Amino acid sequence: MKETLTNANFPQDAEGHVYHIHVKRGQVANRILTVGDHLRARAIAKHLDHIDFEHSSQRGFLTITGRYKDIPVSIMAIGMGNPMMDFLVRETRAVVDGDIAIIRFGSCGSLTERAPPGSVIVPKGGYCIRRNIDYFCDTPLHSGIQDMPYLISGTFAADPGMTELLEQTLTKAMAEHQEDIKIGPVIGGGLNADGCSFYSAQGRLDPQFWDDNTQVIDTALASHPTTDALEMETSMLFHLAHCSKGTVRAAGCMQVFADRVHNGFIRPEVVAVLEPLVGKAVLDALVLVEIEAMNEVGTVWEKKMKV
Protein backbone atom coordinates (compact mmCIF):
# COMPACT_ATOMS: atom_id res chain seq x y z
CA MET A 1 0.00 0.00 0.00
CA LYS A 2 1.55 3.28 -1.10
CA GLU A 3 -1.16 5.90 -0.47
CA THR A 4 -2.45 7.40 2.76
CA LEU A 5 -6.07 6.33 3.10
CA THR A 6 -8.77 7.95 5.15
CA ASN A 7 -12.17 6.66 6.32
CA ALA A 8 -11.99 3.10 7.62
CA ASN A 9 -15.61 2.56 6.56
CA PHE A 10 -14.89 3.17 2.86
CA PRO A 11 -11.18 3.81 2.39
CA GLN A 12 -10.15 6.31 -0.31
CA ASP A 13 -6.97 8.30 -0.80
CA ALA A 14 -6.72 12.10 -1.02
CA GLU A 15 -7.47 12.04 -4.76
CA GLY A 16 -10.48 9.76 -4.31
CA HIS A 17 -8.96 6.48 -5.47
CA VAL A 18 -10.79 3.52 -3.98
CA TYR A 19 -8.72 1.07 -1.96
CA HIS A 20 -8.53 -2.13 -4.05
CA ILE A 21 -9.37 -1.26 -7.65
CA HIS A 22 -7.48 2.01 -7.30
CA VAL A 23 -9.57 4.14 -9.64
CA LYS A 24 -11.13 7.54 -8.99
CA ARG A 25 -14.06 9.49 -10.42
CA GLY A 26 -13.73 9.93 -14.18
CA GLN A 27 -11.71 6.76 -14.76
CA VAL A 28 -14.61 4.28 -14.94
CA ALA A 29 -17.51 4.70 -17.36
CA ASN A 30 -21.20 4.09 -16.68
CA ARG A 31 -21.06 1.03 -18.96
CA ILE A 32 -18.82 -1.76 -17.71
CA LEU A 33 -17.88 -5.09 -19.26
CA THR A 34 -16.32 -7.31 -16.61
CA VAL A 35 -14.40 -10.56 -16.99
CA GLY A 36 -12.29 -12.74 -14.73
CA ASP A 37 -9.25 -13.13 -16.92
CA HIS A 38 -6.86 -10.23 -17.61
CA LEU A 39 -5.88 -11.59 -21.01
CA ARG A 40 -9.56 -11.75 -21.98
CA ALA A 41 -9.93 -8.10 -20.94
CA ARG A 42 -6.93 -7.02 -23.00
CA ALA A 43 -8.14 -8.98 -26.03
CA ILE A 44 -11.59 -7.38 -25.85
CA ALA A 45 -9.99 -3.94 -25.43
CA LYS A 46 -8.57 -4.33 -28.95
CA HIS A 47 -12.12 -3.72 -30.20
CA LEU A 48 -12.24 -0.24 -28.60
CA ASP A 49 -12.02 2.84 -30.85
CA HIS A 50 -9.19 3.94 -28.56
CA ILE A 51 -8.04 3.46 -24.99
CA ASP A 52 -8.00 6.55 -22.75
CA PHE A 53 -6.97 4.95 -19.46
CA GLU A 54 -5.46 1.70 -18.24
CA HIS A 55 -4.56 0.73 -14.70
CA SER A 56 -3.62 -2.53 -13.03
CA SER A 57 -4.04 -2.24 -9.27
CA GLN A 58 -1.76 -3.69 -6.64
CA ARG A 59 -4.63 -6.04 -5.72
CA GLY A 60 -4.88 -7.40 -9.26
CA PHE A 61 -7.85 -5.47 -10.70
CA LEU A 62 -7.37 -4.27 -14.27
CA THR A 63 -9.35 -1.30 -15.57
CA ILE A 64 -9.28 -0.28 -19.24
CA THR A 65 -11.45 2.69 -20.22
CA GLY A 66 -12.05 4.06 -23.68
CA ARG A 67 -14.75 4.41 -26.28
CA TYR A 68 -16.55 1.77 -28.35
CA LYS A 69 -18.65 3.11 -31.24
CA ASP A 70 -17.90 6.49 -29.65
CA ILE A 71 -19.57 5.55 -26.34
CA PRO A 72 -17.49 5.48 -23.13
CA VAL A 73 -17.03 1.97 -21.73
CA SER A 74 -14.77 0.33 -19.16
CA ILE A 75 -13.46 -3.22 -19.41
CA MET A 76 -12.54 -4.56 -15.99
CA ALA A 77 -10.82 -7.83 -15.06
CA ILE A 78 -11.42 -8.85 -11.47
CA GLY A 79 -10.07 -12.38 -10.98
CA MET A 80 -12.24 -15.09 -9.48
CA GLY A 81 -14.95 -15.55 -6.88
CA ASN A 82 -17.89 -13.76 -5.26
CA PRO A 83 -15.81 -11.37 -3.10
CA MET A 84 -14.09 -9.99 -6.20
CA MET A 85 -17.47 -9.10 -7.65
CA ASP A 86 -18.30 -7.33 -4.37
CA PHE A 87 -15.14 -5.19 -4.73
CA LEU A 88 -16.00 -4.40 -8.35
CA VAL A 89 -19.60 -3.37 -7.81
CA ARG A 90 -19.10 -1.38 -4.60
CA GLU A 91 -15.86 0.39 -5.56
CA THR A 92 -17.02 1.34 -9.06
CA ARG A 93 -20.38 2.46 -7.63
CA ALA A 94 -18.40 4.83 -5.38
CA VAL A 95 -16.60 6.58 -8.26
CA VAL A 96 -19.22 6.72 -11.02
CA ASP A 97 -21.93 9.41 -11.17
CA GLY A 98 -25.41 8.17 -12.14
CA ASP A 99 -26.60 4.68 -12.96
CA ILE A 100 -24.27 1.86 -13.96
CA ALA A 101 -24.83 -0.98 -16.44
CA ILE A 102 -22.58 -4.02 -15.96
CA ILE A 103 -22.32 -7.06 -18.22
CA ARG A 104 -20.17 -9.95 -17.08
CA PHE A 105 -18.59 -12.21 -19.70
CA GLY A 106 -17.24 -15.31 -18.00
CA SER A 107 -16.54 -18.96 -18.59
CA CYS A 108 -18.58 -21.75 -17.02
CA GLY A 109 -19.40 -25.39 -16.68
CA SER A 110 -22.57 -26.51 -18.44
CA LEU A 111 -25.25 -28.68 -16.83
CA THR A 112 -27.24 -29.12 -20.02
CA GLU A 113 -26.79 -31.10 -23.23
CA ARG A 114 -28.17 -28.06 -25.04
CA ALA A 115 -24.99 -26.10 -24.21
CA PRO A 116 -21.87 -28.10 -25.14
CA PRO A 117 -18.37 -26.56 -24.96
CA GLY A 118 -18.20 -23.67 -27.41
CA SER A 119 -21.73 -22.49 -26.74
CA VAL A 120 -22.74 -19.37 -24.84
CA ILE A 121 -25.26 -19.24 -22.00
CA VAL A 122 -27.23 -16.06 -21.24
CA PRO A 123 -28.98 -16.63 -17.90
CA LYS A 124 -32.16 -14.79 -16.96
CA GLY A 125 -31.15 -15.01 -13.29
CA GLY A 126 -28.89 -16.73 -10.84
CA TYR A 127 -28.43 -18.15 -7.34
CA CYS A 128 -25.56 -19.23 -5.11
CA ILE A 129 -24.33 -22.59 -3.84
CA ARG A 130 -22.34 -22.09 -0.65
CA ARG A 131 -20.35 -24.56 1.35
CA ASN A 132 -21.99 -24.61 4.79
CA ILE A 133 -19.06 -24.11 7.13
CA ASP A 134 -21.27 -25.03 10.11
CA TYR A 135 -21.69 -28.54 8.72
CA PHE A 136 -17.91 -29.05 8.75
CA CYS A 137 -16.97 -27.27 12.00
CA ASP A 138 -16.23 -28.86 15.36
CA THR A 139 -19.17 -27.37 17.21
CA PRO A 140 -21.96 -25.95 15.03
CA LEU A 141 -23.49 -22.75 16.33
CA HIS A 142 -26.71 -22.96 14.34
CA SER A 143 -29.36 -25.63 14.53
CA GLY A 144 -31.46 -26.53 11.50
CA ILE A 145 -28.76 -26.27 8.83
CA GLN A 146 -25.89 -28.16 10.47
CA ASP A 147 -26.80 -31.35 8.57
CA MET A 148 -26.67 -29.62 5.13
CA PRO A 149 -23.15 -29.54 3.62
CA TYR A 150 -24.18 -26.96 0.97
CA LEU A 151 -26.73 -24.14 1.07
CA ILE A 152 -28.68 -23.34 -2.08
CA SER A 153 -30.01 -19.77 -2.21
CA GLY A 154 -33.10 -18.37 -3.89
CA THR A 155 -32.73 -16.54 -7.19
CA PHE A 156 -31.88 -13.02 -8.36
CA ALA A 157 -33.06 -11.80 -11.75
CA ALA A 158 -30.79 -10.29 -14.39
CA ASP A 159 -31.97 -7.04 -15.98
CA PRO A 160 -34.52 -8.29 -18.57
CA GLY A 161 -33.85 -5.55 -21.16
CA MET A 162 -30.06 -5.91 -21.03
CA THR A 163 -30.38 -9.70 -21.17
CA GLU A 164 -32.56 -9.48 -24.27
CA LEU A 165 -30.06 -7.14 -25.97
CA LEU A 166 -27.23 -9.50 -25.11
CA GLU A 167 -29.04 -12.52 -26.52
CA GLN A 168 -29.72 -10.57 -29.71
CA THR A 169 -26.14 -9.38 -30.31
CA LEU A 170 -24.72 -12.82 -29.46
CA THR A 171 -27.17 -14.66 -31.71
CA LYS A 172 -26.35 -12.27 -34.58
CA ALA A 173 -22.60 -12.67 -34.06
CA MET A 174 -22.89 -16.47 -34.01
CA ALA A 175 -25.04 -16.44 -37.16
CA GLU A 176 -22.41 -14.36 -38.98
CA HIS A 177 -19.55 -16.66 -37.94
CA GLN A 178 -18.35 -18.64 -40.95
CA GLU A 179 -15.07 -20.28 -39.98
CA ASP A 180 -14.53 -24.06 -39.93
CA ILE A 181 -14.47 -24.20 -36.15
CA LYS A 182 -18.01 -24.73 -34.89
CA ILE A 183 -19.21 -22.53 -32.05
CA GLY A 184 -22.62 -21.88 -30.47
CA PRO A 185 -25.50 -22.14 -29.90
CA VAL A 186 -26.67 -19.28 -27.65
CA ILE A 187 -28.79 -20.69 -24.84
CA GLY A 188 -31.02 -18.28 -22.91
CA GLY A 189 -33.87 -18.42 -20.42
CA GLY A 190 -32.24 -20.56 -17.72
CA LEU A 191 -30.34 -19.89 -14.51
CA ASN A 192 -26.70 -19.56 -13.50
CA ALA A 193 -25.39 -20.97 -10.22
CA ASP A 194 -22.39 -19.36 -8.51
CA GLY A 195 -20.38 -21.88 -6.54
CA CYS A 196 -18.33 -20.43 -3.67
CA SER A 197 -15.61 -22.83 -4.86
CA PHE A 198 -14.65 -24.11 -8.31
CA TYR A 199 -14.27 -27.49 -6.60
CA SER A 200 -16.48 -28.56 -3.70
CA ALA A 201 -19.49 -26.31 -4.28
CA GLN A 202 -19.48 -27.18 -8.00
CA GLY A 203 -19.61 -30.90 -7.24
CA ARG A 204 -16.05 -31.76 -8.27
CA LEU A 205 -14.83 -34.81 -6.38
CA ASP A 206 -11.47 -34.52 -4.61
CA PRO A 207 -10.37 -37.52 -2.52
CA GLN A 208 -7.85 -35.28 -0.70
CA PHE A 209 -10.67 -33.43 1.09
CA TRP A 210 -13.78 -34.09 3.18
CA ASP A 211 -16.42 -32.39 1.02
CA ASP A 212 -19.64 -34.49 1.14
CA ASN A 213 -20.55 -33.05 -2.25
CA THR A 214 -21.70 -36.02 -4.35
CA GLN A 215 -25.28 -34.73 -4.20
CA VAL A 216 -24.70 -30.99 -4.44
CA ILE A 217 -25.57 -30.57 -8.13
CA ASP A 218 -28.66 -32.78 -7.85
CA THR A 219 -29.75 -30.85 -4.76
CA ALA A 220 -29.33 -27.54 -6.63
CA LEU A 221 -31.21 -28.89 -9.66
CA ALA A 222 -34.05 -30.14 -7.44
CA SER A 223 -34.66 -26.54 -6.32
CA HIS A 224 -33.71 -24.90 -9.63
CA PRO A 225 -34.36 -27.37 -12.49
CA THR A 226 -33.62 -24.78 -15.20
CA THR A 227 -29.98 -24.30 -14.15
CA ASP A 228 -27.75 -24.22 -17.25
CA ALA A 229 -24.45 -22.80 -15.98
CA LEU A 230 -22.09 -23.18 -13.03
CA GLU A 231 -19.48 -20.51 -12.38
CA MET A 232 -18.43 -18.10 -9.63
CA GLU A 233 -19.41 -14.40 -10.03
CA THR A 234 -22.48 -13.72 -12.17
CA SER A 235 -25.14 -14.54 -9.55
CA MET A 236 -23.31 -12.31 -7.08
CA LEU A 237 -23.47 -9.53 -9.66
CA PHE A 238 -27.24 -10.01 -9.98
CA HIS A 239 -27.57 -10.10 -6.19
CA LEU A 240 -25.63 -6.84 -5.73
CA ALA A 241 -27.58 -5.14 -8.54
CA HIS A 242 -30.76 -6.23 -6.76
CA CYS A 243 -29.48 -4.59 -3.55
CA SER A 244 -28.15 -1.42 -5.22
CA LYS A 245 -31.32 0.58 -4.62
CA GLY A 246 -31.98 0.70 -8.35
CA THR A 247 -28.67 2.23 -9.46
CA VAL A 248 -26.90 -0.82 -10.91
CA ARG A 249 -28.32 -2.93 -13.75
CA ALA A 250 -26.71 -6.19 -14.73
CA ALA A 251 -26.67 -9.00 -17.25
CA GLY A 252 -24.27 -11.80 -17.97
CA CYS A 253 -23.16 -14.42 -20.42
CA MET A 254 -20.68 -17.23 -20.21
CA GLN A 255 -18.81 -19.29 -22.74
CA VAL A 256 -19.07 -22.98 -21.90
CA PHE A 257 -15.63 -24.36 -21.04
CA ALA A 258 -16.48 -27.47 -18.98
CA ASP A 259 -19.02 -30.07 -20.05
CA ARG A 260 -20.32 -31.31 -16.70
CA VAL A 261 -22.75 -33.70 -18.42
CA HIS A 262 -20.16 -35.73 -20.37
CA ASN A 263 -17.01 -34.58 -18.52
CA GLY A 264 -15.32 -32.81 -21.47
CA PHE A 265 -13.46 -29.49 -21.79
CA ILE A 266 -13.24 -26.85 -24.49
CA ARG A 267 -10.20 -26.88 -26.82
CA PRO A 268 -7.90 -23.80 -27.02
CA GLU A 269 -8.55 -23.36 -30.75
CA VAL A 270 -12.28 -23.05 -30.04
CA VAL A 271 -11.64 -20.44 -27.31
CA ALA A 272 -9.46 -18.52 -29.77
CA VAL A 273 -12.47 -18.12 -32.09
CA LEU A 274 -15.25 -17.88 -29.50
CA GLU A 275 -13.81 -15.38 -27.02
CA PRO A 276 -13.16 -12.41 -29.35
CA LEU A 277 -16.51 -12.91 -31.07
CA VAL A 278 -18.42 -12.98 -27.77
CA GLY A 279 -16.39 -10.07 -26.39
CA LYS A 280 -17.36 -7.90 -29.34
CA ALA A 281 -21.01 -8.96 -29.11
CA VAL A 282 -21.03 -7.99 -25.43
CA LEU A 283 -19.64 -4.55 -26.28
CA ASP A 284 -22.31 -4.25 -28.99
CA ALA A 285 -25.01 -4.97 -26.38
CA LEU A 286 -23.45 -2.69 -23.75
CA VAL A 287 -23.50 0.40 -25.95
CA LEU A 288 -27.17 -0.24 -26.81
CA VAL A 289 -28.17 -0.12 -23.13
CA GLU A 290 -30.08 3.08 -22.47
CA ILE A 291 -28.32 4.74 -19.59
CA GLU A 292 -27.35 8.34 -18.99
CA ALA A 293 -23.58 8.75 -19.11
CA MET A 294 -21.97 11.03 -16.54
CA ASN A 295 -20.78 14.51 -17.46
CA GLU A 296 -17.54 13.88 -19.30
CA VAL A 297 -15.79 17.04 -18.13
CA GLY A 298 -12.73 15.94 -16.19
CA THR A 299 -13.08 12.28 -17.19
CA VAL A 300 -10.42 10.31 -19.03
CA TRP A 301 -12.75 10.04 -22.05
CA GLU A 302 -13.46 13.79 -22.24
CA LYS A 303 -13.20 15.00 -25.83
CA LYS A 304 -10.85 17.94 -25.86
CA MET A 305 -11.64 20.83 -28.21
CA LYS A 306 -8.92 21.41 -30.80
CA VAL A 307 -7.43 24.91 -30.50
Ligand code: R1P
Ligand atom coordinates in the same frame (compact mmCIF):
# COMPACT_ATOMS: atom_id res chain seq x y z
C1 R1P B 1 -12.86 -20.54 -12.71
O1 R1P B 1 -12.04 -21.22 -13.61
C2 R1P B 1 -13.19 -19.14 -13.16
O2 R1P B 1 -13.75 -19.18 -14.47
C3 R1P B 1 -15.04 -18.57 -14.50
C4 R1P B 1 -15.49 -18.70 -13.05
O3 R1P B 1 -16.57 -17.87 -12.75
C5 R1P B 1 -14.23 -18.48 -12.27
O4 R1P B 1 -13.94 -17.13 -12.12
O5 R1P B 1 -15.11 -17.27 -14.98
P1 R1P B 1 -13.90 -16.40 -15.62
O6 R1P B 1 -13.42 -17.19 -16.80
O7 R1P B 1 -14.49 -15.10 -16.02
O8 R1P B 1 -12.87 -16.22 -14.55
Ligand code: URA
Ligand atom coordinates in the same frame (compact mmCIF):
# COMPACT_ATOMS: atom_id res chain seq x y z
N1 URA C 1 -15.67 -21.84 -14.50
C1 URA C 1 -16.25 -22.42 -13.44
O1 URA C 1 -16.46 -21.79 -12.40
N2 URA C 1 -16.60 -23.71 -13.53
C2 URA C 1 -16.36 -24.45 -14.61
O2 URA C 1 -16.69 -25.64 -14.60
C3 URA C 1 -15.73 -23.84 -15.72
C4 URA C 1 -15.39 -22.51 -15.64
